[in-house]
Amino acid sequence: MSTTSENKFAVGRQAQLPLGRAFTISMNSLKIRFWRSMVTAGGIFLGIAFLATVLTQWLMQWPVPPKVDAGFVRLDGQIVGPGDYDVYKPVPVDAGRQAGIPQEVIDKVKLPDGATFSLTEIIQGQLQKKRAERNLTRVQEEWKHLSKFEKNLPIYVDILAGKDIKTTDATKAGVPKALVAKAVVIGETLDGTDALKKLRDLKKVDAICLATALNKDITPAQAQQAGMPNDLVAAVMAVPAPEPEEATADQDAEASTGPPPPKPGTFRGSTIVKVLDENPDFWTEFRYINKLRKMLPVYADIAEEKDIRVEDAVTLGLPRKTAEQMAARFPTFKGADLIDLFREKTDGIEPIYLATALDQDIRIRDAERAGVPTAIAKKLAGSGKAFKGSSLNDAIKDHPRWTKIWKARLKRNAIFDKAPQAAIDKLAKEYAISLTEAFAAGKNPDAKTANLGNVMIVNENGRKLGLDLKKEPNLANTTPLESGDYVFIPDINSFYRMWWLVGMSLLVCMVGITNSMLMAVTERFKEIGTMKCLGALDSFVVLLLVLESSLLGICASALGWVLGFISMVLIAGFTKGWDMVATMNPWLVLGSFGVCVAAGMALTLIATILPAMQAARMPAAMALRAEI
Amino acid sequence: MATVDKKEYVVRTKDLVKEFTMGGQTLRALKGIQLDIYRGEYISIMGPSGSGKSTLFNMVGGLDKPTDGTVFINDVDMAQLDAQELAYLRCRTIGYIFQSFNLIPVMTALENVTLPMVFAGVSQDECTERGMDLLKMVGLGERYHHKPTELSGGQQQRVACARALANNPSIILADEPTGNLDLKTGKEIIDLLKKLNKENNVTIISATHDLKMLDISDRIVWIRDGFVERIEEREDVQLQVGVMENEEH
Known part of the structure; x- marks a missing residue:
């Protein structure tokens, strides 16, 4: 097919x-x-x-590298000062004088050859002075806040150590009075004898209570005189007829060892206590007796010269103020008691003291609230959010040193302010070193080896100025370093x-x-x-x-x-x-x-x-x- | 052999020699093969493993170049063709069927069948139409959208047959087409090949161990050690097949 x-x-x-x-x-x-x-x-x-x-x-x-003051040069990320690296050519002394720089300033910065002086140093000096001023102001401003801490901190340190603290110091340090009083109460440092004396002074002392407490013989008349209501005295005299007998019997039983029996027609103070203890309901309708019953133990304490609580003293009739004063007169209370109180209730006091004293971590936020300047708090905290309490203490101790340093620097550089700004500007323009010259003359080995192609001129915002020295080498020869600019060679590595x-x-x-x-x-x-x-x-x-x-x-x-x-x-x-x-x-x-x-x-x-x-x-x- | 003069040659090889250099040794796979194949013939090439069967196959199919000698396909000397012409020849004159089917795994049955047509520059519509016809012919009209992995071995080989016929080649080279198939599916493929041979007058040259193949072959070429041992007519073989099948049972 x-x-x-x-x-x-x-x-x-x-x-x-x-x-x-x-x-x-x-x-x-x-x-x-x-x-x-x-x-x-x-x-x-x-x-x-x-x-x-x-x-x-x-x-x-x-992030832009931090701004460097004019006259400083930044090489490979390191700030190089005038000692290492000049950005101005040496200025002849005559030119300086002509421009209007005072002789004393020129003398100060004269270069070894004697005929020229360093313009850079003048500019540096001015900058240093400004910086010292700025820093001194800052340190002093900080001190305004810190001094408060300085004054009060020792107390807290004492508190921490559990030492005895003067109540006045505590109050001065900002511890609320109520809290101090409470600490005193806990300390129970009101002396019984003092309270008694005071009560007697005030003539408010209840003699019968005292007699009862001291177990003295009391006649009905005395009792009446002591302020017992008349009807009450009558009731006492009429009703408790057998009681004295009982009491007497008791006294007889103890006669051999105890004190002599009460005189006829009287009763022993302790008998009242006994009667009251045995028949608690018998007299309840009588306020006076009630009062007696409540107060008797206090009197007993007073009698025994025991410490009495301020509150009890007040109930007894001692005016509160007096009681507190008496308590305050005792010079100290236990620091540990106050710490317990602080822990219970911290509002109203400054916890930062406590934290500092205890060397606890303090959060920047809390420190700010307590009045520590933010800058200091941040500095102390470093990169973290909190700092150790003790470092605040250290900062306070550091203060005088820094004040001294900045003051000295301010004094040392004050002379450079005598050079008029116009004259400096004029000279700065005239004697500025071009980049190429700068590198050729640079004493810094890095500057010599630095590849010019890697140099950037950076303005004060840290932005590149678009200067490509590799493409335009002539620019390096003609571009003077201007005040405010700095040369930044990026880390070649x-x-x-x-x-x-x-x-x-x-x-x-x-x-x-x-x-x-x-x-x-x-x-x-x-x-x-x-x-x-x-x-x-x-x-x-x-x-x-x-x-x-x-x-x-x-x-x-x-x-x-x-x-x-x-x-x-x-x-x-x-x-x-x-x-x-x-x-x-x-x-x-x-x-x-x-x-x-x-x-x-x-x-x-x-x-x-x-x-x-x-x-x-x-x-x-x-x-x-x-x-x- | 009496009708030789009336038949036209489709493949002729003359003193075909192929040498491989392996590990510093020269191996003569083909030692002067003389083979004439006529149009419309069904030829089976038989021989033990390593006899040079596949090498001869690759020479005839233009997949490899002989060391010496020539291969004529349709009276054209393969050695004279440049890369483009060789590609043209492979595309339109020869269809290949492999033992391991060698379908492109990422393509559907239809795409596989139409691929040679794509290479031949046939338009898309014509491709699809003819591809479907071919698939129907091999009895896979319903499964044109299936990937090779979704088809059985016999079905894959039938797709391969359809693909071999895509551009109406005058020769189909089948290298042990039934080697990877069971008896029944192997028989189906053999029947299909015979049908193609009869109906489309395609010359089929197949290398095989499968004795069933011999039954339908016009001639059998026996190869041994790189020589053509003997070429037998179908009548002589039929007797042998019977004997061997008896032995098998």
Whole structure:
């Protein structure tokens, strides 16, 4: 059935395969091997994510180095003062005099050659003076608050030690009076004899109570005189007829050892106590007796010269004021008692004293509330949120030293203020050293070796001024260092470290992607062989693999960038603040995206094209035989 | 052999030599093979393992280049073809069937069948239409959207047969097409190949160990140690098949 026209095989060219079909096949292939593709993409993804973190970090304005005063130069992150590094040329003495610098100032900063003087030193001196002024003001301001603590702290230290404390000191130290009184009460230091004496002085003493307490003989008349109501005296005289007998009997029983029996017509004071104890209800209707009953123990205490509680003394009739005064007259109370009170009830006193005395942790917030200046509290706390109580004590002790230091510095540099500002400005302009000169003359070894290309001039806000000395070397010769600017040489190590990081991340990408693509290609040798059997050209096989890996590369790089970018933003945002994140230029962010995707794609292509070509060139028979 | 003159050659090999260099040693897999195959013939190539069967196969199919000698397909010297022309030849003139099916795992049955047509530049619609026809012909019209992994071995091999026929080739090279199949499905494939041979007048060259294949072959080429040992006509073989089948039972 074959036709003769087929006899002679006419060799033709293979129809060019449309790119669209290849694209569809690649897409299908990716879709079907989705998870395998994800693994392949993982290498690209992670590599690019790493690259993206490095790039994102670059885009952010990392915290600006602290401003350095004019005249100071910042080299490799270190502030270098005038001793190491001058930013002004030596000024001839005559020029200085002409400009209006007083002779005494010039003499002070004369250079060894005698003919010139250091302008830098004058400017430094002025700055030093200003700084000393500022610091002295600050120290004194702080002292206003701290002195309060200084005065009162010793008491708390005593309290801590459980020593006896003068009530007056305690009150002065800010301990509320009520609390002191309470501490006194707990201490029970009101002397019984004193109270008795006072009561007698006041003529308020209840003689009968006293007699009872002292167990003296009492006549009904005396009792009456002592203030017992008349009807009560009558009742006492009429009703308790047998009682004296009883009492007498008792007294008889004890006669041999006890005191002599009471005289006829009288009764022993203690008998009242006895009667009351035995018949508690008998007299309850009489307030006076009640009073007796309540008060008798106190009198007994007084009689025995025991310590009496202020409250009891008051109930007894001693005016409260007197009682408290008496209590206060006793010079001390136990510190430990006060501590217990503090612990029970801390409002109304300043817990910070206690905490300081006890060397407890004090939170910055509490310290502020207690009147410690925030700056001091923060300084003491360092990076933490609290500081040790004792360090506040140390800070207080440090104060005189710092006052002395700043005062001395202020005095030493006061002379530089005599140089008029206009004259300094004029000279500063005239004798400014250009960057090149600065580096050539630099006494700092770093300055000599510093690569000029790495020098940035930074203005007072820490922003780069856009001076690229590598591109415009002349700028280095002509640009004077202006007051307020400083030269910032970025740490060269970190500069190279950054490039090294980028290089490493690319290398990691490269290795990851190459490995993935090699696997992806070699595991498909058989498929490639089959395709070739079915009439696929080598170029088509390469195209198919390259398309596939490019798609993978683009997607993985884009996702990798997203991961890297977001993670870096989050890290920076939470650790350094969101302001820093906001400094990123959106166009540069877009640029970093472009760079990452391009890098991912380029690496993928490089990593794919070689194994793909190798696979395509392989004889179909060998490709078919290949087993993975 | 009397009708040789009237038949046209579809494949001719002349002094075909293939050497492999392995571990510093040169191995001669083919030692001068002379073979003429006529259009519409069903040829079985038999021989023990390592006899050079597969190597001969790869030479004929243009999958590998001979060390010496020439292969003519439709009177065209394969050695003279460049990569594009060779691809064209593989695409349109030869259909391949492999022992391990070699379907593209990421494609459906239909996509597998239409792939050679895609390479031949056939339009999408035509591809689909013809692909479906071929699948129906091999009895898999309902399963066109299945992936190779979702098909049984026999079904996969049938898809492979359909794929081999995609561009109406004049030759089908089947390398142990039943090697990975059980007896029943192997029989089905053999029947299918015979049908194609009969109805489409396709020349079928198959390497096989399967004695059932011999039953339907026009000629059997016995190969041993890189030489053609003997070429037998079908009638001579039938007797042998009977004997061997008896031995099997």
